[in-house]
Amino acid sequence: xxxxxxxxxxxxxxxxxxxxxxxxxxxxxxPNTPVAESSGTVADxxxxxxxxxxxxxxxxxxxxxxxxxxxxxxxxxxxxAGAALENAVRIDPDHPQPWLALARLRLQEGDIRQAELLAxxxxxxxxxxxEEAKAANALLVRIQSMAR
Amino acid sequence: MVSLDLRITQTFxxxxxxxxxxxxxxxxxxxxxxxxxxxxxxxQLRRLGYRxxxxxTETPGTYRRNGEQIVLHRRATTFWxxxxxxxxxxxxxxxxxxxxxxxVSGAPVxxxxxxxxxxxxxxxxxxxxxxxxxxEDVPSLLKQxxxxxxxxxxxSHWGLDVRAIARAAWANLRAGRVTQxxxxxxxxxxxxxxxxxxxSFRRKFREAAMSVLLEARFSKEEILTAxxxxxxxxxxxxxxxxxxxxASQFYFARPxxxxxxxxxxxxxxxxxxxxxxxxxxxxxxxxxxxxRILVAMHEADLLSESARDIALATPIRVASRDVERSNYYxxxxxxxxxxxxxxxxxxxxxQAGLLVHTTMDPMVQSAxxxxxxxxxxxxxxxxxxxxSLQGAVVVVEPRLGDVHAVVxxxxxxxxxxxxxxxxxxxxGSLIKPIVYLTxxxxxxxxxxxxxxxxxxxxxxxxxSQWTPRNFSDSYAGEVPLFRAxxxxxxxxxxxxxxxxxxxPIARTLARLGGPDINRPFPSLLxxxxxxxxxxxxxxxxxxASDGLRPPLRTVREVVSADGSAVSRYPLxxxxxxxxxxLYQLQTGLLQVARRGTGRRLNTIxxxxxxxxxxTGTTNDFRDAWFAGFSADRLAVVWVGNDDNTPSGxxxxxxxxxxxxxxxxxxxxRGLQLSAxxxxxxxxxxxxxxxxxxxxxxxxxxIGVPAKAEIANxxxxxxxxxxxxxxxxxxxxx
Numbered sequence: 001x002x003x004x005x006x007x008x009x010x011x012x013x014x015x016x017x018x019x020x021x022x023x024x025x026x027x028x029x030x031p032n033t034p035v036a037e038s039s040g041t042v043a044d045x046x047x048x049x050x051x052x053x054x055x056x057x058x059x060x061x062x063x064x065x066x067x068x069x070x071x072x073x074x075x076x077x078x079x080x081a082g083a084a085l086e087n088a089v090r091i092d093p094d095h096p097q098p099w100l101a102l103a104r105l106r107l108q109e110g111d112i113r114q115a116e117l118l119a120x121x122x123x124x125x126x127x128x129x130x131e132e133a134k135a136a137n138a139l140l141v142r143i144q145s146m147a148r
Numbered sequence: 149m150v151s152l153d154l155r156i157t158q159t160f161x162x163x164x165x166x167x168x169x170x171x172x173x174x175x176x177x178x179x180x181x182x183x184x185x186x187x188x189x190x191x192q193l194r195r196l197g198y199r200x201x202x203x204x205t206e207t208p209g210t211y212r213r214n215g216e217q218i219v220l221h222r223r224a225t226t227f228w229x230x231x232x233x234x235x236x237x238x239x240x241x242x243x244x245x246x247x248x249x250x251x252v253s254g255a256p257v258x259x260x261x262x263x264x265x266x267x268x269x270x271x272x273x274x275x276x277x278x279x280x281x282x283x284e285d286v287p288s289l290l291k292q293x294x295x296x297x298x299x300x301x302x303x304s305h306w307g308l309d310v311r312a313i314a315r316a317a318w319a320n321l322r323a324g325r326v327t328q329x330x331x332x333x334x335x336x337x338x339x340x341x342x343x344x345x346x347x348s349f350r351r352k353f354r355e356a357a358m359s360v361l362l363e364a365r366f367s368k369e370e371i372l373t374a375x376x377x378x379x380x381x382x383x384x385x386x387x388x389x390x391x392x393x394x395a396s397q398f399y400f401a402r403p404x405x406x407x408x409x410x411x412x413x414x415x416x417x418x419x420x421x422x423x424x425x426x427x428x429x430x431x432x433x434x435x436x437x438x439x440r441i442l443v444a445m446h447e448a449d450l451l452s453e454s455a456r457d458i459a460l461a462t463p464i465r466v467a468s469r470d471v472e473r474s475n476y477y478x479x480x481x482x483x484x485x486x487x488x489x490x491x492x493x494x495x496x497x498x499q500a501g502l503l504v505h506t507t508m509d510p511m512v513q514s515a516x517x518x519x520x521x522x523x524x525x526x527x528x529x530x531x532x533x534x535x536s537l538q539g540a541v542v543v544v545e546p547r548l549g550d551v552h553a554v555v556x557x558x559x560x561x562x563x564x565x566x567x568x569x570x571x572x573x574x575x576g577s578l579i580k581p582i583v584y585l586t587x588x589x590x591x592x593x594x595x596x597x598x599x600x601x602x603x604x605x606x607x608x609x610x611x612s613q614w615t616p617r618n619f620s621d622s623y624a625g626e627v628p629l630f631r632a633x634x635x636x637x638x639x640x641x642x643x644x645x646x647x648x649x650x651x652p653i654a655r656t657l658a659r660l661g662g663p664d665i666n667r668p669f670p671s672l673l674x675x676x677x678x679x680x681x682x683x684x685x686x687x688x689x690x691x692a693s694d695g696l697r698p699p700l701r702t703v704r705e706v707v708s709a710d711g712s713a714v715s716r717y718p719l720x721x722x723x724x725x726x727x728x729x730l731y732q733l734q735t736g737l738l739q740v741a742r743r744g745t746g747r748r749l750n751t752i753x754x755x756x757x758x759x760x761x762x763t764g765t766t767n768d769f770r771d772a773w774f775a776g777f778s779a780d781r782l783a784v785v786w787v788g789n790d791d792n793t794p795s796g797x798x799x800x801x802x803x804x805x806x807x808x809x810x811x812x813x814x815x816x817r818g819l820q821l822s823a824x825x826x827x828x829x830x831x832x833x834x835x836x837x838x839x840x841x842x843x844x845x846x847x848x849x850i851g852v853p854a855k856a857e858i859a860n861x862x863x864x865x866x867x868x869x870x871x872x873x874x875x876x877x878x879x880x881x
Contacts, residue, residue: 059179059180059181060179060180060181060258061177061179061180061181061258061259064258064259065259079229079713079716080229080230082716082718082719083229083705083716084229086548086718086719087177089547089548089719090177090545090548090550091177091179091182093545093547093548093780094779102719114720114721117696117720117721117722117723118721120696120723121694121696121721124694124696124727124824
């Protein structure tokens with residue numbers, strides 16, 4: 001129980017740090033329901049349990065593709081950069097980083113609408129107070145200031 | 149003569165550019181951590197025509213398997229965004245995942261792309277399909293063998309070979325009928341261009357004149373290359389196989405450069421008459437001719453004695469029809485053609501040699517076809533009335549919108565009516581998630597709210613009465629929304645829908661990608677709206693999303709014959725709904741698969757994989773549906789009769805097993821739903837919808853608004869030791 005109290009307090013503190021008032025931009029997963037290990041019914045229901053989700057490490061292939069995309073972008077090849085990032089999304093679709101990189105690329109290409117939606121996807125995938133969540137929020141702030 | 153000259157010149161020059169667009173599946177990407185088994189990779193290598201060897205894999209297109217390790221020599225391929233050189237790769241699998249990927253010398257490889265599988269082509273209505281070889285790509289052994297067998301004096305004659313004609317004439321005279329032809333390659337090419345089998349002197353004369361003209365206008369190499377690309381090599385349904393390159397793929401599932409002498413000689417043997425010398429129907433006949441060719445090749449110093457003997461000992465073996473035919477996926481290519489026809493003229497598709505790179509996943513496509521065909525066969529064996537049943541399947545990656553598979557019917561081979569795209573049928577209960585989502589979005593309902601399940605009758609504008617009934621004809625009184633959704637209870641849904649309003653529901657349907665319904669009728673609430681399986685997949689991608697969804701995508705890019713990207717179809721997302729309502733709905737759809745109308749999935753997939761979905765059955769059992777998703781795949785299955793007569797089967801019996809089998813084969817990643825900020829997951833009692841604690845029996849985890857106030861159930865039956873033991877027994881047996 002101690003663990004959940006700590007998590008709850010952390011979550012409350014974190015929600016105070018949120019950069020946005022807008023609810024869709026805040027991060028998921030506030031652990032507020034006790035987790036039970038004893039009952040079979042609950043164990044079966046683990047797929048909807050509000051656990052503190054942690055991001056798995058990016059696969060090496062994804063890291064390589066994101067780097068490649070940056071190099072292609074610098075070389076003035078946004079099409080090839082985009083294909084590399086789509087491949088990265090395909091390999092690590094549940095990780096916010098490739099989505100974020102794709103959002104940045106679209107922004108550079110001037111597609112503000114797609115940049116915003118892709119950044120929101122990255123944010124939806126980022127657990128609270130991770131570097132990814134901060135980066136996605138920062139990008140959204142930038143996009144919104146540009147849209148104004 | 150001038151008109152003949154013009155005609156042959158134009159035909160020859162025009163023909164050289166008449167290249168159907170080639171359609172490719174998504175290439176298999178290898179990287180450490182990819183979920184792929186050694187068996188799956190081997191199956192893919194076989195589809196690509198890689199040869200298994202027991203020794204070193206020194207040439208491209210070969211592989212060696214040693215238990216959980218596969219060493220393959222990848223073929224070189226040029227993609228528009230980079231090239232993949234031929235190189236050996238070692239892939240080591242642990243627990244159906246790639247654990248090690250490196251070169252044979254041990255240098256790690258981060259990402260390796262295999263050559264993509266060709267899955268079809270966009271040829272014109274008359275059905276000629278071909279692959280083109282450039283002069284430098286024609287193996288010299290093929291050229292030499294062809295000349296040896298068909299036209300020994302090709303290099304020296306001027307279109308006609310008088311000696312050969314005289315020899316043939318003498319033979320024909322002796323036989324009293326036409327038994328031999330004295331045609332040069334050039335004459336055969338001319339004959340092939342004008343597609344007539346008429347045997348008259350007038351035609352012979354024209355053919356001879358055109359041959360001479362062709363020789364005068366074009367080089368020997370141009371004529372020989374044209375011949376190699378033009379010649380008719382067989383028929384598969386409406387598809388005519390032309391040219392050695394396509395014949396090599398068709399009969400041996402590999403590129404012409406990788407052919408062994410016995411295979412090459414077999415193709416040359418077939419030139420004289422692909423049906424008379426059919427390697428599947430007249431094996432002895434074609435083997436005799438092939439063997440004569442092999443002997444001649446040795447005599448002409450094209451083949452060493454030992455190579456000849458090895459080749460002679462090789463039985464006539466062509467790629468199994470399964471390999472070749474299953475490599476042609478007409479339903480998927482049909483979808484590609486439809487999508488491309490929006491952006492391209494028919495002529496460009498049929499002639500410009502475009503390369504179309506698609507999102508198709510051959511492994512999923514095969515699994516989907518097998519799942520449908522096998523299940524319908526089983527149903528047919530059990531019940532005579534089910535023998536005419538048809539079906540369709542669409543599989544997509546829900547986060548990217550990539551279409552992985554399209555199955556247009558139960559037949560494993562052949563094309564025809566593409567039900568996935570054309571069978572527009574009532575969707576029945578597949579509509580219900582839209583009704584519940586609209587209710588959740590209204591803010592007036594959450595999944596634990598109670599709704600009355602009792603009969604009602606609605607008067608239509610014309611005075612008629614609509615009296616929907618429950619499937620079981622029994623009525624539960626008050627039920628929580630999640631249970632009404634899980635068990636697909638009609639009257640509870642109708643009452644909920646009427647309370648939410650038909651117009652808001654129709655608006656949700658349209659916004660999520662369904663049809664626009666201007667004047668919604670109450671029967672909409674039970675799915676009296678017609679959609680194709682593909683349209684249902686499009687709708688359900690919204691339901692599987694966090695509110696941001698990609699449009700469905702079949703083509704990734706189109707590349708011109710010179711290798712540059714002509715058009716790209718990049719990944720995009722649209723905003724269609726709020727993430728909280730969708731999350732809550734998804735927790736309800738999980739219960740469909742866990743304990744509602746989709747609970748058979750527990751036995752097919754096991755409890756370890758969480759999936760969400762919905763069954764659908766329409767009036768009098770005309771249509772059976774199942775639509776659902778895991779984290780990485782979304783599939784829609786329809787089963788019914790083409791003439792819309794009742795099948796007598798529910799979605800759960802006819803469509804769900806197909807869905808379960810294809811998902812099991814594709815090894816889905818289970819759903820892990822995480823609550824957005826304004827939602828929380830809570831344990832509710834299945835029957836009452838009241839909030840319970842963890843020790844309570846019959847509790848399910850349901851997503852509700854974070855601020856929802858739900859009463860606690862004080863009467864809940866504690867799952868004591870006896871209760872737990874009972875539950876364990878129930879879950880286990």
